[in-house]
Amino acid sequence: MQLILEKRAERSKTVALASPLIAIGLTIVTMTILFMVLGKNPISALYVYFIVPLADGYSLQEIAVKATPLVMIAIGLSLCYLANAWNIGAEGQFLMGAVAGSWIAVKTQGTGAGHWVLPAMLLLGALAGALYALIPAICKVRFGASEILTSLMLVYVVDLLLDYLVRGPWRDPQGFNFPTTAEFDPVATVPTLIEGGRLHLGSILALVVVAAGAVLLGKTIKGFEIRVVGAAPRAARFGGFNANQLILLTFAISGALSGLAGIIEVAGPVGHLQPGISPGYGFTAIIVAFLGRLNPIGILIAGLFLALTFIGGEQAQITMKIPLDVTKVFQGILLFYVLACDSLILYRFRIVSSSPQVARGAH
Amino acid sequence: MNRNLLGAAAALLIAGSLTSSAVAADKLKVGFIYLGPVGDLGWTYQHELARQALVKELGDKIETTFLENVPEGPDAERAVEQLVRAGNKLIFTTSFGYMDPTLKVAKKYPNVHFEHCSGYKRDNNMATYSARWYQGRYIQGEIAAKMSKAGVLGYIGSFPIPEVVSGINATMIGAQTINPNIKVKIIWVNSWFDPGKEADAAKALLDQGADIIMQHTDSPAAMQIASERGKLAFGQDSEMIKFGPKSQLTSILDTWAPYYIERVKAELDGTWKSGDVWGGLETKMFEMAPYTNMPDDVKKMAEDTQAAITAGKLHPFKCPVVGQDGKEVECKGGDHLEDGQILGMNFYVKGIDDKLPGK
Numbered sequence: 001m002q003l004i005l006e007k008r009a010e011r012s013k014t015v016a017l018a019s020p021l022i023a024i025g026l027t028i029v030t031m032t033i034l035f036m037v038l039g040k041n042p043i044s045a046l047y048v049y050f051i052v053p054l055a056d057g058y059s060l061q062e063i064a065v066k067a068t069p070l071v072m073i074a075i076g077l078s079l080c081y082l083a084n085a086w087n088i089g090a091e092g093q094f095l096m097g098a099v100a101g102s103w104i105a106v107k108t109q110g111t112g113a114g115h116w117v118l119p120a121m122l123l124l125g126a127l128a129g130a131l132y133a134l135i136p137a138i139c140k141v142r143f144g145a146s147e148i149l150t151s152l153m154l155v156y157v158v159d160l161l162l163d164y165l166v167r168g169p170w171r172d173p174q175g176f177n178f179p180t181t182a183e184f185d186p187v188a189t190v191p192t193l194i195e196g197g198r199l200h201l202g203s204i205l206a207l208v209v210v211a212a213g214a215v216l217l218g219k220t221i222k223g224f225e226i227r228v229v230g231a232a233p234r235a236a237r238f239g240g241f242n243a244n245q246l247i248l249l250t251f252a253i254s255g256a257l258s259g260l261a262g263i264i265e266v267a268g269p270v271g272h273l274q275p276g277i278s279p280g281y282g283f284t285a286i287i288v289a290f291l292g293r294l295n296p297i298g299i300l301i302a303g304l305f306l307a308l309t310f311i312g313g314e315q316a317q318i319t320m321k322i323p324l325d326v327t328k329v330f331q332g333i334l335l336f337y338v339l340a341c342d343s344l345i346l347y348r349f350r351i352v353s354s355s356p357q358v359a360r361g362a363h
Numbered sequence: 364m365n366r367n368l369l370g371a372a373a374a375l376l377i378a379g380s381l382t383s384s385a386v387a388a389d390k391l392k393v394g395f396i397y398l399g400p401v402g403d404l405g406w407t408y409q410h411e412l413a414r415q416a417l418v419k420e421l422g423d424k425i426e427t428t429f430l431e432n433v434p435e436g437p438d439a440e441r442a443v444e445q446l447v448r449a450g451n452k453l454i455f456t457t458s459f460g461y462m463d464p465t466l467k468v469a470k471k472y473p474n475v476h477f478e479h480c481s482g483y484k485r486d487n488n489m490a491t492y493s494a495r496w497y498q499g500r501y502i503q504g505e506i507a508a509k510m511s512k513a514g515v516l517g518y519i520g521s522f523p524i525p526e527v528v529s530g531i532n533a534t535m536i537g538a539q540t541i542n543p544n545i546k547v548k549i550i551w552v553n554s555w556f557d558p559g560k561e562a563d564a565a566k567a568l569l570d571q572g573a574d575i576i577m578q579h580t581d582s583p584a585a586m587q588i589a590s591e592r593g594k595l596a597f598g599q600d601s602e603m604i605k606f607g608p609k610s611q612l613t614s615i616l617d618t619w620a621p622y623y624i625e626r627v628k629a630e631l632d633g634t635w636k637s638g639d640v641w642g643g644l645e646t647k648m649f650e651m652a653p654y655t656n657m658p659d660d661v662k663k664m665a666e667d668t669q670a671a672i673t674a675g676k677l678h679p680f681k682c683p684v685v686g687q688d689g690k691e692v693e694c695k696g697g698d699h700l701e702d703g704q705i706l707g708m709n710f711y712v713k714g715i716d717d718k719l720p721g722k
Contacts, residue, residue, distance in 0.1 A: 058448060065437075167720050176483060176525050176707055176709075177524050177528070178522065178524050179522060198440070270436060270437045272463075274460075276435055276460075279436060311441075314430060314441075317428075317429075318394075318430065318445060318449045321428070324400070324430075
């Protein structure tokens with residue numbers, strides 16, 4: 001008797017729908033056991049993780065704030081991945097957008113510049129992100145350089161550039177040498193939507209991006225081309241689709257969205273440019289993109305869900321004294337189960353009775 | 364039916380946990396925001412030890428909560444506000460980078476009191492506190508100059524902010540009293556807590572000929588490297604002798620407990636007031652770990668210097684202080700630099716053959 005994984009003839013639609021639910025169910029079971037081992041009441045723990053943050057206007061806003069950059073970046077990444085273009089450097093494009101947009105904020109500081117400042121920052125941020133993403137795309141198309149490697153390495157380049165700028169030319173003169181620019185002027189700040197909360201205009205933009213992504217993929221020929229080039233490159237060639245052009249296009253869109261997310265984060269929740277503006281959003285967004293199955297609506301849900309686990313994790317630390325490490329374990333377990341369950345879409349378990357004796361007899 | 368039972372059980376359990384916190388509501392809630400994990404064995408660990416001491420002392424009157432590993436970015440403001448919303452009335456935010464987020468939340472909640480460690484922005488409900496670590500650095504400089512054979516010190520810096528720069532300067536001024544030609548090599552790791560980078564910096568400094576490692580970062584990684592290479596080093600924030608039993612000369616120990624207990628008592632009495640406390644050896648805001656791995660005469664010298672500083676007879680920044688450009692720094696504090704000059708220190712003293720980043 002042996003348990004083997006066997007490839008299915010076609011994708012199982014039932015499992016595709018059920019898989020995220022099974023994954024969440026298994027996560028909850030595992031976490032329940034873990035909470036019991038830790039001597040915590042599992043029901044209150046799960047309640048604090050999943051329900052408490054949703055039951056309060058403040059934490060709902062915070063979930064949206066946390067999910068905004070993740071969703072925006074992940075939508076762009078999903079286009080790349082669907083087209084078989086592997087942009088791993090969204091983190092760098094995020095930072096580049098933040099740096100380029102901040103340039104306007106720093107230069108106009110205290111000059112009484114008008115309301116054109118913020119729109120200009122957002123545009124420049126998106127443009128810079130797109131241009132920065134085009135570097136690995138062009139290297140790929142022209143020289144065949146692996147975009148995985150080049151896009152990843154460019155993260156560190158802009159990271160150091162940002163570091164240099166806030167330590168040197170852009171440093172807040174009143175900031176006691178700490179590496180940060182001065183707080184941006186109000187005209188250079190993303191407006192908040194609700195008095196006293198942190199929910200900002202960027203979250204609305206993220207929803208617009210999700211809708212645009214859904215339309216692009218679902219309703220347009222370009223969207224169809226992107227899918228075909230990724231899923232069936234040979235068929236795409238016969239269809240006359242230009243794969244190289246699509247690599248450039250998807251990288252540019254992805255970079256622009258990452259850059260936009262970057263400048264929104266800096267001009268919104270942070271309020272100034274400093275190192276450490278991103279706790280790895282560009283990398284976490286890769287997880288969000290795949291958790292959402294490269295589907296815009298799925299990405300929105302995945303982004304919000306991941307944000308929920310962050311906020312719930314903090315609640316659990318505060319109200320139940322559950323250590324932060326448990327939150328990390330929790331996120332890890334969830335991803336593990338999602339990936340494991342997803343493999344059941346393409347594979348199924350089968351029990352075969354093997355008889356090693358027969359094999360031995362053949363000696 | 365089964366489902367209803369489960370639901371009822373869940374409701375009971377939740378209700379149970381809620382009532383237990385309702386009982387605790389009479390206690391004063393005190394919150395802490397930590398930069399590193401509580402197990403960093405350096406900066407955050409010392410704050411955590413102080414919190415534990417606080418609980419031991421006043422545990423029947425207070426309830427404490429901490430959030431660890433909170434990055435100094437957009438998440439910090441949320442972390443502070445979460446503590447406020449959970450009912451904490453006194454909140455300690457224990458890293459420089461929490462200054463602006465703490466101030467934002469403080470403005471929003473004028474009835475909650477905040478204590479920010481090592482910053483310079485204050486408000487009616489936001490006090491600041493820090494320690495005069497430069498005093499300890501001066502002693503370490505003297506010891507280092509005595510113990511270094513190569514005459515080259517290796518210094519691992521976090522960020523070139525005044526606190527760190529004044530530490531480097533105090534070290535050099537102390538060292539120069541022993542060896543006027545002492546050299547220092549400085550590596551900035553641009554992080555408070557990054558054991559990997561801290562270890563790499565220690566290796567690089569040793570490879571460049573330094574034979575004593577000093578650090579202004581939070582983990583014992585550098586001490587471990589020094590220990591592996593058989594070199595001497597100073598610990599930081601915390602007792603690190605078990606990471607370098609044959610290496611640690613001494614360590615600056617952050618001892619926050621007396622301050623925390625005092626401030627929480629004030630909050631309980633209703634006498635809490637905003638302000639700035641910058642204590643040194645004289646108020647035990649920090650202490651020196653035992654002087655080890657050095658000959659008796661060096662130990663004696665270190666103890667004498669410590670006694671002199673504690674008694675107020677010796678000021679590490681006694682005038683004249685000479686800058687890198689060879690010019691004397693204006694002496695605003697009588698016979699030593701005034702506190703404002705140390706808190707905003709933005710220059711290297713003479714003898715440091717390096718450029719202050721961003722200068």
